[in-house]
Amino acid sequence: MMRVLVADDEAPARGKLQRWLSEQPDIEVVAEAEDGLRAAEAIERLKPEVVFLDIQMPGLSGLEVAAQLEQETAPLIVFVTAFDEHAIKAFELNAIDYLLKPYDKDRLLKTLSRIRGRPADGSARAAVATARAQTQSHDRLLVPVGETLQLIDSSTVEWLEASDNYVHVHTTSRSYLLRRTLQDLLEQLGDKQFARIHKSAAVNIAAVKAFTPLFKGDYEVQLRNGKMLRLSRRFKDQLFGRMGR
Amino acid sequence: MAAAQLDLAAAKQPERARLSRADRALYFMWGMFWVLMLAVGVQDYLRNGGKHLWQPILWETSSLAVATFWIVLQRRAGRRYASFIDRPLVWIGMHSKWLPLVLLTFVPVVFAIRHGVYALLGATYNHEPWAEVWIYESIKLMVFYGLWMGLIFAFDAFAETQEQRQRLLALQKSLAEAQLAHLKAQLRPHFFFNVLNTISALMHVDVPRADRLLSRLADLLRATLQWGDKELTSLREEMRMLELYAQIMQERFADRVTLKWNIDSSALGGAIPALLLQPLLENAFKHGVERSRDAVRIEVEARRDGERLHIAIRNSGSVLGPERQEGVGLRNCRERLSVLYGDAAQLQLTQLPDAVEASVTLPWQEHRA
Numbered sequence: 001m002m003r004v005l006v007a008d009d010e011a012p013a014r015g016k017l018q019r020w021l022s023e024q025p026d027i028e029v030v031a032e033a034e035d036g037l038r039a040a041e042a043i044e045r046l047k048p049e050v051v052f053l054d055i056q057m058p059g060l061s062g063l064e065v066a067a068q069l070e071q072e073t074a075p076l077i078v079f080v081t082a083f084d085e086h087a088i089k090a091f092e093l094n095a096i097d098y099l100l101k102p103y104d105k106d107r108l109l110k111t112l113s114r115i116r117g118r119p120a121d122g123s124a125r126a127a128v129a130t131a132r133a134q135t136q137s138h139d140r141l142l143v144p145v146g147e148t149l150q151l152i153d154s155s156t157v158e159w160l161e162a163s164d165n166y167v168h169v170h171t172t173s174r175s176y177l178l179r180r181t182l183q184d185l186l187e188q189l190g191d192k193q194f195a196r197i198h199k200s201a202a203v204n205i206a207a208v209k210a211f212t213p214l215f216k217g218d219y220e221v222q223l224r225n226g227k228m229l230r231l232s233r234r235f236k237d238q239l240f241g242r243m244g245r
Numbered sequence: 246m247a248a249a250q251l252d253l254a255a256a257k258q259p260e261r262a263r264l265s266r267a268d269r270a271l272y273f274m275w276g277m278f279w280v281l282m283l284a285v286g287v288q289d290y291l292r293n294g295g296k297h298l299w300q301p302i303l304w305e306t307s308s309l310a311v312a313t314f315w316i317v318l319q320r321r322a323g324r325r326y327a328s329f330i331d332r333p334l335v336w337i338g339m340h341s342k343w344l345p346l347v348l349l350t351f352v353p354v355v356f357a358i359r360h361g362v363y364a365l366l367g368a369t370y371n372h373e374p375w376a377e378v379w380i381y382e383s384i385k386l387m388v389f390y391g392l393w394m395g396l397i398f399a400f401d402a403f404a405e406t407q408e409q410r411q412r413l414l415a416l417q418k419s420l421a422e423a424q425l426a427h428l429k430a431q432l433r434p435h436f437f438f439n440v441l442n443t444i445s446a447l448m449h450v451d452v453p454r455a456d457r458l459l460s461r462l463a464d465l466l467r468a469t470l471q472w473g474d475k476e477l478t479s480l481r482e483e484m485r486m487l488e489l490y491a492q493i494m495q496e497r498f499a500d501r502v503t504l505k506w507n508i509d510s511s512a513l514g515g516a517i518p519a520l521l522l523q524p525l526l527e528n529a530f531k532h533g534v535e536r537s538r539d540a541v542r543i544e545v546e547a548r549r550d551g552e553r554l555h556i557a558i559r560n561s562g563s564v565l566g567p568e569r570q571e572g573v574g575l576r577n578c579r580e581r582l583s584v585l586y587g588d589a590a591q592l593q594l595t596q597l598p599d600a601v602e603a604s605v606t607l608p609w610q611e612h613r614a
Binding site: 009010011012013015016019034035037056058059082083100101102103104 | 434435437438439441442443444445446447449450496497498499500501535536537538
C-alpha cells in the first residue's frame with residue numbers, strides 16, 4: 001500500500017486528486033493539507049511515502065516545504081503547479097516528477113506508474129535538492145514547537161549539536177530538537193553562515209567571539225553568549241581559511 | 246523629432262517644459278533683435294556725422310530695456326491667456342488691452358532714462374519737440390508691438406500643438422500598455438490554468454457549477470478581448486467586470502474569502518477608465534487570499550461625492566511592507582490616471598488597522614455611451 005499526502009490550497013483541486021488517487025487499489029490517501037505549514041506537519045507526523053505538493057500555497061510554498069525536508073528520509077515528491085517557468089525547467093533538468101494543472105487522468109496514471117517503478121534512492125533526494133536550489137532555504141528553518149512546526153530565521157541560530165539522528169538547534173532564545181542529520185541540516189543552511197567545528201557540532205560564524213589554542217592543534221571556540229565548544233583539528237584549517245585567519 | 250521620442254515624464258510636466266522651450270527661443274530672438282536695432286542706430290548716427298558713440302547706444306538701450314521689461318512681463322504673466330491660444334482673435338484682443346498702458350508709459354520712462362544719463366555725464370539731451378517725439382515713438386512702438394505679438398503667438402501656438410501631440414501620444418502609449426498589461430493579467434498563466442484546473446475538478450462532482458465557472462471565464466475573456474480602444478466606460482460596466490473576476494475567484498477559494506459590495510447606485514452612471522479597477526481587485530486576492538491561511542474579507546465600495554467619484558477596495562489578511570515595490574498593475578493605473586486627469590485624480594494605498602485599502606478618486610463625469 002502506498003501512503004500518499006495531498007497538499008493544495010484549493011479545495012476543488014484537492015478533491016480531484018483525492019478522487020483519482022482513491023480509485024487506485026494500491027494507494028491510500030492518508031491526509032490532505034491546505035497550506036504549506038500543514039503539509040510539512042503532516043509529512044512529519046504521518047511519514048507518507050508520496051506527497052503531491054502544490055507549489056503556490058499560502059505561508060509556505062510547496063517548494064519551501066520540500067526544501068525543509070531531510071534528503072535521506074524525504075518522501076517521493078510530485079510537484080503540482082499551474083505555471084512556474086523556472087521551477088519546471090529545474091524539474092525537467094533533474095528528472096523530478098511534476099504535474100501541470102490542469103491534468104487529466106492519463107497524465108496522473110503515467111506519473112503514478114513512474115513512481116511505482118522508482119527505486120527508493122536518489123529521486124527524493126534530488127527533489128529536495130532542487131527545491132532548495134529554487135528557494136531561499138538557507139534563510140529559514142522549520143522547527144518543531146510542541147505538536148506544530150514553526151519557521152525561524154536561521155541567523156538567530158547560534159550553534160548546532162548532533163546526537164544520534166537528532167540535532168539540537170540552539171538559538172539566542174531557546175533550543176529545538178530536529179530529527180535530522182547535522183550533515184543534511186548544514187547542506188540546507190549552506191556554508192556561508194555555518195561551519196562545522198566538530199564531528200557533532202557546527203557554529204554560526206557570526207556567533208563566534210574567540211578561539212583559544214589547546215593541545216595537539218585543537219582549539220576552543222568561545223561564543224558570544226559565553227558558551228565554550230571544541231574545534232577539532234580536522235575542521236580547523238577549513239574554518240580559519242574561511243574566516244581569513 | 247522630439248515628439249517621437251517623448252516619454253511619460255515629459256508628458257507629466259508639459260506646462261514647465263513647454264514654456265521654457267518657447268521662452269528660450271523667444272529670448273534668443275529678442276537678443277538678436279536688440280543687436281540689430283543697436284547696429285542700425287549706431288550706423289545711422291555715424292552716417293549723420295555723430296562723434297559720441299555712447300549717445301546712439303544709450304538711445305537704443307533705453308528703449309530696448311523698457312521693451313524688455315514688457316516682454317518679460319508677457320512671458321511671466323501671459324500664461325493666464327495661454328488657454329485662449331486656439332482662438333487667435335481673443336488671444337490678440339487680450340494682449341491688445343495692454344497697448345494703451347504701454348504707449349502711455351513708454352516715452353516718459355525711456356526719455357527719463359536718457360535725460361538722467363545725459364545729466365549724469367554733464368551733457369544736455371537735445372531732441373525734437375515732445376509732441377513730435379510722442380507721435381514718432383508711438384507709431385514705431387505700435388509696429389513693433391504688433392510684430393512681437395505675432396511672433397509670440399506663433400511660438401506659443403506651435404508649442405501648444407506640440408504639447409497636444411505629446412499628450413495624445415502619451416495617452417495612446419499608456420492605453421496600449423494598459424491593454425497589454427491587462428491582457429497579460431487576464432491570460433496570466435497562473436490564473437488561467439488554475440481556473441481550468443478548478444473546472445476540471447468541479448465537473449466530476451458538480452456539473453452545473455463547473456459549467457457556470459466555465460461561462461464566467463468565457464465572459465471575462467470575451468470582455469477583455471472586446472475592450473479594444475475604448476478608454477472610458479461606465480462604473481456599472483466596470484463593476485460587472487469586477488464581479489465576473491470575483492465570482493471566478495470565489496469558486497476557487499469559496500471557504501477562504503467573503504466579498505462585500507457597497508456600491509452607491511447614484512455612482513453607477515459615472516465615467517471611469519475601462520478596467521482601471523481590475524488590477525486593484527486582483528491585488529486584493531493575490532496579497533490577501535492567496536497568501537493568507539485565514540479567511541479574508543474583501544470590500545468594494547463606490548460612491549459619488551458631489552463632483553468626485555470615490556472607489557475603494559479593501560482586503561484583510563495582508564499588510565503593506567515598508568519597502569514594497571509597486572507592481573505593473575498598480576503603476577499602470579497611476580499612469581493612466583495621470584495622463585487622463587492630471588492632478589485631479591488620485592490613487593492611494595493605505596494601511597488600515599485590519600486591512601489594506603486601495604482608493605481611487607476621480608472628477609465626476611457622466612458616462613455617455
